[in-house]
Amino acid sequence: xxxxxxxxxxxxxxxxxxxxxxxxxxxxxxxxxxxxxxxxxxxxxxxxxxxxxxxxxxxxxxxxxxxxxxxxxxxxxxxxxxxxxxxxxxxxxxxxxxxxxxxxxxxxxxxxxxxxxxxxxxxxxxxxxxxxxxxxxxxxxxxxxxxxxxxxxxxxxxxxxxxxxxxxxxxxxxxxxxxxxxxxxxxxxxxxxxxxxxxxxxxxxxxxxxxxxxxxxxxxxxxxxxxxxxxxxxxxxxxxxxxxxxxxxxxxxxxxxxxxxxxxxxxxxxxxxxxxxxxxxxxxxxxxxxxxxxxxxxx
Amino acid sequence: xxxxxxxxxxxxxxxxxxxxxxxxxxxxxxxxxxxxxxxxxxxxxxxxxxxxxxxxxxxxxxxxxxxxxxxxxxxxxxxxxxxxxxxxxxxxxxxxxxxxxxxxxxxxxxxxxxxxxxxxxxxxxxxxxxxxxxxxxxxxxxxxxxxxxxxxxxxxxxxxxxxxxxxxxxxxxxxxxxxxxxxxxxxxxxxxxxxxxxxxxxxxxxxxxxxxxxxxxxxxxxxxxxxxxxxxxxxxxxxxxxxxxxxxxxxxxxxxxxxxxxxxxxxxxxxxxxxxxxxxxxxxxxxxxxxxxxxxxxxxxxxxxxxxxxxxxxxxxxxxxxxxxxxxxxxxxxxxxxxxxxxxxxxxxxxxxxxxxxxxxxxxxxxxxxxxxxxxxxxxxxxxxxxxxxxxxxxxxxxxxxxxxxxxxxxxxxxxxxxxxxxxxxxxxxxxxxxxxxxxxxxxxxxxxxxxxxxxxxxxxxxxxxxxxxxxxxxxxxxxxxxxxxxxxxxxxxxxxxxxxxxxxxxxxxxxxxxxxxxxxxxxxxxxxxxxxxxxxxxxxxxxxxxxxxxxxxxxxxxxxxxxxxxxxxxxxxxxxxxxxxxxxxxxx
Ligand SMILES: [Cu+2]
Ligand SMILES: [Cu+2]
Numbered sequence: 001x002x003x004x005x006x007x008x009x010x011x012x013x014x015x016x017x018x019x020x021x022x023x024x025x026x027x028x029x030x031x032x033x034x035x036x037x038x039x040x041x042x043x044x045x046x047x048x049x050x051x052x053x054x055x056x057x058x059x060x061x062x063x064x065x066x067x068x069x070x071x072x073x074x075x076x077x078x079x080x081x082x083x084x085x086x087x088x089x090x091x092x093x094x095x096x097x098x099x100x101x102x103x104x105x106x107x108x109x110x111x112x113x114x115x116x117x118x119x120x121x122x123x124x125x126x127x128x129x130x131x132x133x134x135x136x137x138x139x140x141x142x143x144x145x146x147x148x149x150x151x152x153x154x155x156x157x158x159x160x161x162x163x164x165x166x167x168x169x170x171x172x173x174x175x176x177x178x179x180x181x182x183x184x185x186x187x188x189x190x191x192x193x194x195x196x197x198x199x200x201x202x203x204x205x206x207x208x209x210x211x212x213x214x215x216x217x218x219x220x221x222x223x224x225x226x227x228x229x230x231x232x233x234x235x236x237x238x239x240x241x242x243x244x245x246x247x248x249x250x251x252x253x254x255x256x257x258x259x260x261x262x263x264x265x266x267x268x269x270x271x272x273x274x275x276x277x278x279x280x281x282x283x284x285x286x287x288x289x290x291x292x293x294x295x296x297x298x299x
Numbered sequence: 300x301x302x303x304x305x306x307x308x309x310x311x312x313x314x315x316x317x318x319x320x321x322x323x324x325x326x327x328x329x330x331x332x333x334x335x336x337x338x339x340x341x342x343x344x345x346x347x348x349x350x351x352x353x354x355x356x357x358x359x360x361x362x363x364x365x366x367x368x369x370x371x372x373x374x375x376x377x378x379x380x381x382x383x384x385x386x387x388x389x390x391x392x393x394x395x396x397x398x399x400x401x402x403x404x405x406x407x408x409x410x411x412x413x414x415x416x417x418x419x420x421x422x423x424x425x426x427x428x429x430x431x432x433x434x435x436x437x438x439x440x441x442x443x444x445x446x447x448x449x450x451x452x453x454x455x456x457x458x459x460x461x462x463x464x465x466x467x468x469x470x471x472x473x474x475x476x477x478x479x480x481x482x483x484x485x486x487x488x489x490x491x492x493x494x495x496x497x498x499x500x501x502x503x504x505x506x507x508x509x510x511x512x513x514x515x516x517x518x519x520x521x522x523x524x525x526x527x528x529x530x531x532x533x534x535x536x537x538x539x540x541x542x543x544x545x546x547x548x549x550x551x552x553x554x555x556x557x558x559x560x561x562x563x564x565x566x567x568x569x570x571x572x573x574x575x576x577x578x579x580x581x582x583x584x585x586x587x588x589x590x591x592x593x594x595x596x597x598x599x600x601x602x603x604x605x606x607x608x609x610x611x612x613x614x615x616x617x618x619x620x621x622x623x624x625x626x627x628x629x630x631x632x633x634x635x636x637x638x639x640x641x642x643x644x645x646x647x648x649x650x651x652x653x654x655x656x657x658x659x660x661x662x663x664x665x666x667x668x669x670x671x672x673x674x675x676x677x678x679x680x681x682x683x684x685x686x687x688x689x690x691x692x693x694x695x696x697x698x699x700x701x702x703x704x705x706x707x708x709x710x711x712x713x714x715x716x717x718x719x720x721x722x723x724x725x726x727x728x729x730x731x732x733x734x735x736x737x738x739x740x741x742x743x744x745x746x747x748x749x750x751x752x753x754x755x756x757x758x759x760x761x762x763x764x765x766x767x768x769x770x771x772x773x774x775x776x777x778x779x780x781x782x783x784x785x786x787x788x789x790x791x792x793x794x795x796x797x798x799x800x801x802x803x804x805x806x807x808x809x810x811x812x813x814x815x816x817x818x819x820x821x822x823x824x825x826x827x828x829x830x831x832x833x834x835x836x837x838x839x840x841x842x843x844x845x846x847x848x849x850x851x852x853x854x855x856x857x858x859x860x861x862x863x864x865x866x867x868x869x870x871x872x873x874x875x876x877x878x879x880x881x882x883x884x885x886x887x888x
Contacts, residue, residue, distance in 0.1 A: 030781070031762065032762065032763070032764070033763065033764045042691065043694065043695050046691060047686065047762075050686055050692065054685060058682055061653065062678075064653045065653060065656065065674060068657050069671070072592070072657065073660070073663075074660055074661070077593075077660050078593040079594065079658035079659070080594065081658075082599065083597060083598045083601075102642060105689050106636075106689070108691075109635070109690055110632065113690050113691055117690075117694060118631070177548075180461075181454075182454055182456070184623065184697075189777075191694060193694060194625065195623050197558060197559060198551070199557065200547070200625060202624075202625035219698035220698055221379065221450045221454075221767075222457060223379070223457060226379075227771050227772070228774055
């Protein structure tokens with residue numbers, strides 16, 4: 001069940017969006033932030049399916065309870081029973097439906113995790129992939145690009161603060177760590193996040209499908225200024241990105257100070273270990289983009 | 300040998316009113332201690348809600364009372380203390396003492412026909428140890444640099460002495476450790492009492508489901524609170540003695556330790572904790588739905604089996620709190636599999652509740668309303684858990700307000716409403732007086748309407764992307780349009796908070812001047828109602844011989860023989876062969 005847009009629209013019409021709660025309604029309204037990721041539709045669809053599913057289940061429960069309270073009040077005596085055959089069949093059917101729905105979500109998410117979100121090795125091997133090292137610290141994000149030599153922690157590295165850039169379409173893979181406490185690198189418009197843990201390098205990857213500026217947040221409480229730990233993720237057209245990287249790298253090399261050891265916080269790219277036996281090839285970004293577009297038309 | 304001799308009540312003031320070993324009195328002590336901290340935790344919640352509605356603006360009333368130094372404003376430094384203390388207080392020092400300390404103590408001996416707990420002195424020690432932990436929590440508010448502020452989850456390295464310096468955090472971690480000791484004492488007592496002190500004829504299959512819930516909770520407590528205790532102890536060593544169990548990164552020396560280990564220790568306890576707080580509620584709900592539907596609890600064995608299954612599974616699902624910590628995919632998928640599995644026993648319970656009500660003769664008394672409210676909010680809370688159990692959705696929703704809304708519906712709202720059901724139900728037995736039912740219903744309807752609105756508002760904010768624990772969410776452009784939503788949620792929360800004053804008034808007035816209650820005002824057949832209200836010091840003059848299960852309501856044969864729709868567990872049916880096989884087993888004691 002990957003195509004449930006019409007149901008979703010119906011659910012919206014039923015008022016599930018709870019738009020009425022917010023007065024005045026802003027231009028953006030409530031709901032998921034705009035999806036800028038080639039793979040975001042996978043998560044959004046699952047979320048929408050689950051919303052419908054739990055709305056139905058919750059509805060059944062509430063109606064059942066209300067009907068019981070209305071139909072079976074004081075006016076008649078209770079029907080004495082500890083368990084009935086019919087009751088057990090009804091329970092079994094309901095549990096069957098629930099398990100089937102759970103199984104559907106389960107299968108979908110297993111596939112999405114294996115093929116995309118936790119499938120690092122093919123991204124890492126992809127020559128077009130943009131590799132970025134992230135060092136989180138109270139309360140900012142430092143990002144490091146390898147520069148033309150393709151090696152981290154060398155004089156041509158581009159280092160930025162709260163400013164992450166990537167070209168549209170290419171997979172972007174992050175290696176993330178923290179200097180001090182735990183932070184969490186959160187891309188709301190790309191539907192993913194990953195903790196930045198001191199003493200550990202974590203991996204995260206995503207594929208921007210549209211150019212634009214997107215906010216990056218910290219999702220893990222990291223002290224007084226947790227709420228200010230905000231960065232911008234700028235998705236550029238390929239040529240613009242290359243130009244920026246070239247210029248920034250040239251500047252970095254001019255400003256390089258070998259004595260400033262604090263600035264050399266980068267590390268050799270660790271390469272995510274392939275943890276599972278088979279690493280399926282990534283679904284083509286182009287297909288994913290097409291699927292994403294089809295998804296939008298559906299809504 | 301008589302395992303349950305009658306002891307004369309103590310005569311000295313101290314033994315009677317302070318260091319009492321009477322389970323009924325200790326239940327009241329836990330209830331008061333818990334309710335006072337519930338009010339405190341609730342007040343802190345109001346401050347958080349104010350902050351999200353009007354960040355940086357002086358808070359009315361509270362501002363002039365508690366925040367005079369900062370001109371009534373909640374500062375960025377104070378704010379983390381508020382949500383940290385709110386979480387810790389509510390979980391460990393409000394819901395736990397009420398649901399487990401008060402109702403466990405009250406119901407277990409009375410419902411199984413015992414004269415007291417198996418270890419009355421240990422029971423007294425458990426309460427006083429708990430009180431020490433509450434005192435430590437209060438002390439944390441008054442030390443230099445403020446109360447604990449690393450979040451209720453207390454993740455190092457933020458919670459170590461560099462991340463959060465000062466005695467506030469240390470005292471709070473100590474309080475958790477000490478309250479853990481108290482919980483383990485209580486747990487051992489509950490487990491032993493249920494195994495050893497059941498009245499003759501009270502077989503496992505005749506135990507009220509409340510007792511089953513309490514017993515399983517006690518087992519979880521005894522198994523998993525020590526894990527939290529070990530985590531807390533190592534954290535204290537890190538804070539006070541310079542060890543580095545959980546320290547990594549820039550502040551680590553000679554390699555340091557691993558902060559992730561703390562998260563494992565915390566959640567091995569933390570997930571069972573969810574069930575620790577809900578199993579007693581489930582038990583109470585099973586019993587009360589049966590009592591007020593005047594019909595046996597549907598599929599008793601299924602409910603017991605489901606609760607046992609949840610207890611067993613609860614230990615192996617905790618990894619769903621750590622999907623985004625860099626967990627190995629294989630582990631993540633394994634934890635997800637178990638998490639999805641644990642929903643099945645919960646569904647069995649839900650269906651049993653609904654089936655119990657169906658074709659009953661439902662009395663919408665105050666405790667019943669609260670119980671139905673619990674089914675409602677727990678249903679919403681349980682279903683929203685699905686989003687967080689499924690890994691790919693959790694990538695987006697983890698650490699957002701969605702999580703906050705979800706666990707407030709399950710852990711907070713459901714346990715709160717079940718506690719209220721219990722209070723309105725057992726108040727006559729505890730105090731010998733009735734709570735005012737009209738005020739009880741007003742209290743119910745305000746809570747019923749505004750609890751889903753408040754926590755639904757949080758779900759919606761998280762769905763729209765808002766992270767949790769933000770001092771000022773509107774620093775983010777993509778969250779700015781959520782301010783009206785958060786403001787409305789806050790208004791609902793303020794109404795919800797104010798409505799609790801109805802309960803405070805009702806409770807205090809009724810304790811001292813409520814209508815005198817009869818021995819069995821709800822006309823039900825569990826052993827707690829086979830005693831006077833309030834029961835004498837030794838509970839039962841004669842320990843009852845149990846004849847039947849706890850939910851014999853609406854039996855036409857009983858109606859014909861006795862002219863009423865219920866029969867006590869202790870009662871023999873006229874003409875029925877007395878004693879049936881079971882008592883022999885129990886008499887072997
Ligand atoms: Cu941070
Ligand atoms: Cu959990």
